[in-house]
Amino acid sequence: MMPSNFVRFRFGLLLMAFTLCAIDGAVAEDDLLPAETSIPEAIDHYIDATLMKEKITPSPQIDDAAFLRRVTLDLAGRVPTLHEQNAYLDSTESDKKQKLIGQLLASPDFAFHQRNRLDELLLAEIKKDNNWREYLLKSVQADKPWDQMFREIMLADGSDEETAAAQEFLASRIRDVNKMTNDTSKLFFGVSVNCAQCHDHPLVWEWKQDHYFGFASFFNRTYLTKSKRLAEKFDGDMQFRTTEGEEKTAEFMFLTGVKVDEPKVEVTDDLKKERNEQIKKAQNDENAPIPEPGFSPREEFVRLALADENQSFFAQSIVNRMWASLFGSGIIDPPDQNHSGNEPSHPQLLKWLEQDLIAHNYDLKRLIGGIVASQAYARSSEWNGEGERPQKWFFAMSEVRPLTPRQYSLSLLISTTSPESLPESNEDEKWADFRQRYENSAEGMADQLERPSEHFQVSVDEALLFSNNSRVENDYLRDSGDKLVGHLKKQEQPEQQILLAVKSTLGREPDEGETAGFLEYLNERQDRPVDGLKQIVWALITSPEMRFNY
Amino acid sequence: MTIRHPQIDQFNRRRFLGTMAAGAGTVAADMTVLNVLKNPAFAEELKRQQKSVILLWLAGGASQFETWDPKPGRPTGGPFGKIATNQSGVEISELLPKMAQQMETTALIRSLNTKIADHGGGFSLMGTGRRPEAGIEFPDLGAIIARELGRKESKVPDYVSIYSSTEGRRNGTSGFLGGRYAPMFLTQDVIPPNLSRLEQVSDLDHVQRAELRQLLTDRFQSKRQSLVVSSQTSAYERVRGLMSSERLFDVEEESSSMRAFYGPTQFQQQCLIARRLVEAGVPFVKVARAWWDSHGQNFETHRELCADLDQGMSALLTDLEQRGLLENTLVITLGEFGRTPGINPSLGRDHFASAWSCSLSGCGIKGGTVYGKTDPDGNTVADGEVGAGHLFATIFSALGIDWQKEYHQGSRPIPITDFGCEPIKDVLA
Numbered sequence: 005m006m007p008s009n010f011v012r013f014r015f016g017l018l019l020m021a022f023t024l025c026a027i028d029g030a031v032a033e034d035d036l037l038p039a040e041t042s043i044p045e046a047i048d049h050y051i052d053a054t055l056m057k058e059k060i061t062p063s064p065q066i067d068d069a070a071f072l073r074r075v076t077l078d079l080a081g082r083v084p085t086l087h088e089q090n091a092y093l094d095s096t097e098s099d100k101k102q103k104l105i106g107q108l109l110a111s112p113d114f115a116f117h118q119r120n121r122l123d124e125l126l127l128a129e130i131k132k133d134n135n136w137r138e139y140l141l142k143s144v145q146a147d148k149p150w151d152q153m154f155r156e157i158m159l160a161d162g163s164d165e166e167t168a169a170a171q172e173f174l175a176s177r178i179r180d181v182n183k184m185t186n187d188t189s190k191l192f193f194g195v196s197v198n199c200a201q202c203h204d205h206p207l208v209w210e211w212k213q214d215h216y217f218g219f220a221s222f223f224n225r226t227y228l229t230k231s232k233r234l235a236e237k238f239d240g241d242m243q244f245r246t247t248e249g250e251e252k253t254a255e256f257m258f259l260t261g262v263k264v265d266e267p268k269v270e271v272t273d274d275l276k277k278e279r280n281e282q283i284k285k286a287q288n289d290e291n292a293p294i295p296e297p298g299f300s301p302r303e304e305f306v307r308l309a310l311a312d313e314n315q316s317f318f319a320q321s322i323v324n325r326m327w328a329s330l331f332g333s334g335i336i337d338p339p340d341q342n343h344s345g346n347e348p349s350h351p352q353l354l355k356w357l358e359q360d361l362i363a364h365n366y367d368l369k370r371l372i373g374g375i376v377a378s379q380a381y382a383r384s385s386e387w388n389g390e391g392e393r394p395q396k397w398f399f400a401m402s403e404v405r406p407l408t409p410r411q412y413s414l415s416l417l418i419s420t421t422s423p424e425s426l427p428e429s430n431e432d433e434k435w436a437d438f439r440q441r442y443e444n445s446a447e448g449m450a451d452q453l454e455r456p457s458e459h460f461q462v463s464v465d466e467a468l469l470f471s472n473n474s475r476v477e478n479d480y481l482r483d484s485g486d487k488l489v490g491h492l493k494k495q496e497q498p499e500q501q502i503l504l505a506v507k508s509t510l511g512r513e514p515d516e517g518e519t520a521g522f523l524e525y526l527n528e529r530q531d532r533p534v535d536g537l538k539q540i541v542w543a544l545i546t547s548p549e550m551r552f553n554y
Numbered sequence: 555m556t557i558r559h560p561q562i563d564q565f566n567r568r569r570f571l572g573t574m575a576a577g578a579g580t581v582a583a584d585m586t587v588l589n590v591l592k593n594p595a596f597a598e599e600l601k602r603q604q605k606s607v608i609l610l611w612l613a614g615g616a617s618q619f620e621t622w623d624p625k626p627g628r629p630t631g632g633p634f635g636k637i638a639t640n641q642s643g644v645e646i647s648e649l650l651p652k653m654a655q656q657m658e659t660t661a662l663i664r665s666l667n668t669k670i671a672d673h674g675g676g677f678s679l680m681g682t683g684r685r686p687e688a689g690i691e692f693p694d695l696g697a698i699i700a701r702e703l704g705r706k707e708s709k710v711p712d713y714v715s716i717y718s719s720t721e722g723r724r725n726g727t728s729g730f731l732g733g734r735y736a737p738m739f740l741t742q743d744v745i746p747p748n749l750s751r752l753e754q755v756s757d758l759d760h761v762q763r764a765e766l767r768q769l770l771t772d773r774f775q776s777k778r779q780s781l782v783v784s785s786q787t788s789a790y791e792r793v794r795g796l797m798s799s800e801r802l803f804d805v806e807e808e809s810s811s812m813r814a815f816y817g818p819t820q821f822q823q824q825c826l827i828a829r830r831l832v833e834a835g836v837p838f839v840k841v842a843r844a845w846w847d848s849h850g851q852n853f854e855t856h857r858e859l860c861a862d863l864d865q866g867m868s869a870l871l872t873d874l875e876q877r878g879l880l881e882n883t884l885v886i887t888l889g890e891f892g893r894t895p896g897i898n899p900s901l902g903r904d905h906f907a908s909a910w911s912c913s914l915s916g917c918g919i920k921g922g923t924v925y926g927k928t929d930p931d932g933n934t935v936a937d938g939e940v941g942a943g944h945l946f947a948t949i950f951s952a953l954g955i956d957w958q959k960e961y962h963q964g965s966r967p968i969p970i971t972d973f974g975c976e977p978i979k980d981v982l983a
Contacts, residue, residue: 182688190689196964198689341964386777393779404780454733458963461785463733464711464792468748471764471793477754521769525762539759543766546790548774548783 031355039363043374046360050353051380051399060394063384063401068093070384072104073511075376077407077553078330079108080430081117083415086423086508088430102377109373112436115144116443118368120410121329124455126157126191130176132451135169142166149366150322151310154192158306161294162233171234178228181242185220193309194321194342195259217242218257222305229286229294238271238279238297256301258308259317266299317342319358319366324348326368327357330375332403333396338458349397385554404554406460409453411553413446416545419509420480422491449475462551470546480545481538492537498526501537509544605882605917605953606832607699609840610825610867612889613722614847615676617903619893620647620856621863622911623664623928630895630931633853641922649860652868658922659871659880660915661981663945665926665938668891671905673847676890677724683946684972690730690963695946696838697728697735698970702955703837704735706788709795710802710836711746713737716824719844726840730963734785737840740803744827749800764790802830815869822866829873832883846889850900863887871915884917884952888945895932909935912945918952920983943975951977 037046055062066074072092076084084092092104108114119141127136143153153170160170177183182198189197197216225237242254256264271279285292309318321342328334336348348354357371364370375381385402387393394400407415418426427434452469454460470476483489488508492501502522506514514522522540529536544550617632619625624636624647636645639654644662646654653660670679679685682692693701700712715726715737728735738746751760771787801807805823808830816826821843828839843863848855867887874880892910893903909928915921926938950957950970957977960967 180688186689196689196966198687338964341966346964385780387779388777404778404783406782454736456782457730457732459730459732460782461732461734462782462789463736464789464796465733465736465738465748467786467789467793468796471760471790472748472751472797474752474754477752515773518769518773522766525766535756535759539763539766542763543770546767547770548786549770551786552780552783554774554778 031351033355033359036352036356036359039359041356042377043357043360043371044378046356047353047375047378047380050350050356051378054350055398055400058394058398060398060400061389062380062394062399063387063389065379065382066384066402069512071101071382074382074402074553075105076108077411077415078376079105079117079372080111080113081120081408081411081414082113082418083509083550084511085418085426086504087426087428089507089511091429105373105377107431109369111430112439113430114369115141116439117411118144118372120408124408125325126173127176128455133169133172133176136172139167139169139172147367147369150361150368151315151318151366154318155306155310158188158302161235162231174223174226175228175232175234178226178234181220181223181226184223184226185216188223189219189259190340192321193259193317194324194336194339195317196340197259213244213246214252214254215257215259215261217244217252217254218263219259221254221256222301225297225301227283227287230288230290230292231286231294233294235286235294236297236300236302237283238295239276256304258305258314260314262308262314264301264304264308266301269298315362316358319361320354322366322368323354323357323361323371326372327375330372330381331399332405337397349399402554404548404552406456406462406552409450409455410443410446412453412551413449414442415550416449416480417442417446419550420488420541420545422486422488423504423508424491425486449479467546470542476542477538481541483534483538489534489537489541492541493534498523501526502540505537505540505544509541510547510549604835605703605884606836606879607695607703607838607949607953608825608828608832608870608883608885609695609838610863610885610887611840611842612846612863612887613717613719613842613844614673615889615891615893615905616846616859616863616887617848617852617856617893618664618909618911618928619895619903619932620649620853620860622646622662622913623932624648625895625930625932628931630897630933632897634856644922644924647860649856650864652864656868656871659875659919660913660921661919661923661925662911662913663925663940663978663981664911664928665935665940666892666907666910666912666942666945667935667939668907668910668942671891671907673722673890673905674724676905676907677722679942680888680890680945681726682729683942690968691727692968693729693731693735694726695949696726696737696840697731698950699838699953699955700728700735701731702950702959703953705835707791708835709792710799710831710834711738711796712836713838713840714740714746714831714836715840715842716740716827717840717842717844718820718824719842721844722847723842723844730961730968734789745800745803749797749803751797761794764794799834802834802836803827805830812873815873817862817865817869819862819866821862822869825866825870826873829870829877829879832874833877833879848893849898849902849904852893852897852901852903874916880916882917884919884949885915886912886949888912909933914948914952914981918954918983920981923981925978925980938978940978941972941975943972944978947971947975947977948981951982 037049069089072084072089076082092100097103119137122140123137127133156167156170157173160167162168162171174184177187186196186198189195197219221242224242225240227235227237229235243251244254245251279295282295286294308314324334324336324339328337328339335350335354336342336346361371380399383402385404387401396403427438453466454463481489483493488505492505495501495504499519502514502519506512506518526536619630619632620634624634624645625631626635635648637648637651637654638645639657641657644657668679670676681694683695684692696713696715704712713735717723717739718741723741725739726737740746751757767790775783775787805813805826808826813823813826816822821841824841828841831839846859871880871885874883891905891907894906897903909932926940927936928934929936947957957971958969960969962968
């Protein structure tokens with residue numbers, strides 16, 4: 005990998021360009037680290053190699069308290085409780101980090117958070133659908149492999165109760181075949197195909213309108229019956245007009261260029277008419293039988309996408325998505341721009357992780373656990389080094405990442421609950437119920453916040469909401485016994501109040517300056533001590549340290 | 555009160571000085587303005603930043619026959635006549651007599667052919683200046699203007715959208731530009747949400763907790779360069795300023811004669827609020843007036859709604875002009891589409907996007923002009939056909955925004971003007 009290419013590709017070539025096979029072929033598989041290497045070893049091997057070559061000294065590893073906060077937010081979707089902090093910081097075991105990761109992955113929190121992560125990736129942008137969310141939760145709880153989930157999401161037809169809600173991904177996009185096409189391609193394969201809808205790319209010969217409409221063909225027959233089931237019609241080819249004005253019929257074509265032929269069957273006009281009638285009935289009558297054509301384009305699509313020789317796109321995309329979620333940017337970044345104008349920063353690492361995922365049955369939990377165990381993951385987001393900050397794609401330091409609405413909302417609830425009202429540990433049997441309850445309570449606030457996307461900025465609406473909305477006062481600053489403020493007011497020493505307030509919210513001890521500042525403030529607010537505590541907690545929960553994973 | 559953090563203190567003492575600092579900040583800002591004016595490039599920038607847009611959104615789709623493109627005496631013309639205006643050769647519907655007397659600052663475009671004639675599609679097209687595309691959320695006009703004309707530290711909102719009616723209410727979208735440029739959306743209340751301090755939090759506490767927050771922020775930010783963290787800091791820094799803009803939404807602050815000048819209806823009073831906002835530096839205000847969707851009783855509907863529009867719009871233009879604001883304020887009247895030449899059995903006109911009109915007044919506009927022409931019955935565009943993209947390019951040009959500018963989504967350049975569209979030079983000053 006040539007660093008000079010980074011600059012050229014990332015900044016110079018601002019072009020829509022798609023090379024479909026080139027990326028896959030760029031890395032010779034023989035050169036990769038052995039398959040038995042552990043995930044964190046492989047990550048650190050490849051990341052460090054580039055850093056060495058570029059003579060970049062990465063920022064140091066974060067301390068225990070900061071690691072606990074970062075990894076709990078990433079695996080459990082919330083900040084650590086006071087109990088969890090004390091347990092982790094007090095532990096002297098040499099493998100406590102590995103144990104913590106294992107414990108978080110095994111806790112009920114992980115399934116909730118991973119469910120939310122997948123929902124935010126696939127559907128939350130469009131709608132909130134509780135059945136779909138329940139389907140995701142159950143799937144993650146059952147450790148369902150990612151390729152199996154993909155198969156269910158693409159092929160569920162509502163006939164099997166367990167997977168029925170999986171059809172929502174396509175059903176919610178049913179009115180627009182371009183949306184089904186583009187979102188499937190972007191979210192499951194990391195390729196934004198929409199540019200080729202109107203024109204062949206002028207420079208990259210591989211990417212033609214044929215590819216776009218070929219991909220769209222797989223979805224063009226999909227419709228929703230009156231009984232709200234996803235089904236397919238008997239026919240319906242994708243017609244398009246090329247930029248040269250030629251009328252064309254698209255072939256069923258996957259991203260790699262591989263095609264499927266529909267078996268040719270002679271259909272009489274009468275039969276055609278009758279079939280159309282059947283479809284119409286299914287669309288208009290809840291009780292009408294749903295016709296089942298012999299040839300299913302979507303089944304062919306899934307078969308092609310997961311075939312050994314083609315599955316690289318699918319595997320690589322989810323590896324890169326999970327990486328981006330944990331690092332703030334992808335090895336290919338943005339993650340939906342997999343094309344020759346936007347090469348991966350670490351192609352060998354990406355290839356290795358992709359093969360590892362395939363070899364381990366698309367186990368995302370294993371992948372995530374491996375990534376967070378790497379040193380690259382645990383670097384500080386502060387830059388104290390010499391010279392300019394290294395560009396983000398070196399992964400020499402951590403990025404500051406905005407919390408998702410749910411992460412923030414849940415963290416607000418948990419950190420402003422009295423530590424005495426929280427279960428002792430996430431291994432506690434009460435914890436699953438507790439998490440479910442908090443997950444529900446967090447929804448109201450989460451709905452008010454914006455989901456982070458590319459170029460995300462915190463809006464002034466959010467600042468106004470936290471400054472002036474009664475929900476904030478009532479939910480987070482109440483001084484009843486079950487709340488943090490209520491707990492603080494029972495403490496006799498102001499130093500103790502400050503320590504508890506900062507630890508509960510920010511997961512660390514206050515520094516000297518903060519203690520002095522807060523003490524001075526509380527001293528001045530002796531006329532209304534509870535109001536004073538409320539303002540301190542408000543400042544803590546609206547501070548960037550609370551708002552971001554850093 | 556002083557809250558000091560020993561390590562941070564030296565970097566940023568100003569922050570801990572509370573209200574005094576705010577005063578000092580204002581002075582400093584003004585000084586900057588003076589210095590900046592000496593530099594021509596910055597002066598140009600500043601001039602651009604002082605410009606504003608008021609969009610009078612005729613939700614549901616107003617009839618071009620009963621507004622800007624009357625065809626009396628034709629089978630499609632309906633019962634109303636046309637009247638001469640103070641611009642020779644320019645005639646408009648008799649339902650707009652006040653506007654007829656002040657067309658010197660207004661240009662009409664009579665040749666819109668935008669093709670999409672359903673409310674959702676039309677709203678999206680005329681709101682964003684282009685057709686939607688799967689996989690990308692385009693920002694609407696308000697968000698683009700907020701981004702181009704808004705000031706980072708502004709004490710007023712960048713984009714206010716007033717939509718009191720329930721019919722066809724659709725939120726604006728800042729699309730890929732993100733929440734920073736999303737509209738402050740007013741529906742039920744006249745005052746935007748979360749703009750007033752809760753009674754249970756005293757003003758002192760409100761100010762001091764923001765200072766406590768700043769203490770924590772400085773510690774965090776000093777070693778991390780992060781755009782997203784700065785965005786949070788500047789969002790919170792704007793809170794107090796925005797709260798003081800609450801009074802801008804209060805028409806009671808205006809004299810009763812001024813309120814009477816605009817007229818008593820909700821729309822007319824909202825036009826007055828729009829002027830107050832623009833005067834205070836808000837770059838984009840949208841005032842939506844609904845119920846134009848006259849599938850039945852088109853003529854009665856327009857008799858009532860045009861009177862409302864005529865009074866509100868003419869008062870707004872006059873008031874802006876008298877205050878010297880019109881040369882920097884572009885007033886647009888626009889809806890999703892126009893209405894059919896054919897009159898249906900319920901005496902209504904239906905959706906029609908093939909040949910319709912809109913108006914542009916004030917900033918950067920050559921007043922008294924009419925661009926484009928429809929055929930004698932108004933069925934088709936006869937001359938100067940333009941679409942949403944051309945209109946947007948024209949709006950950008952009128953405001954001094956580079957209409958060929960591009961945003962980026964990943965590596966993909968996204969021109970703010972849709973492909974193949976250029977400004978309509980004939981209506982630009």
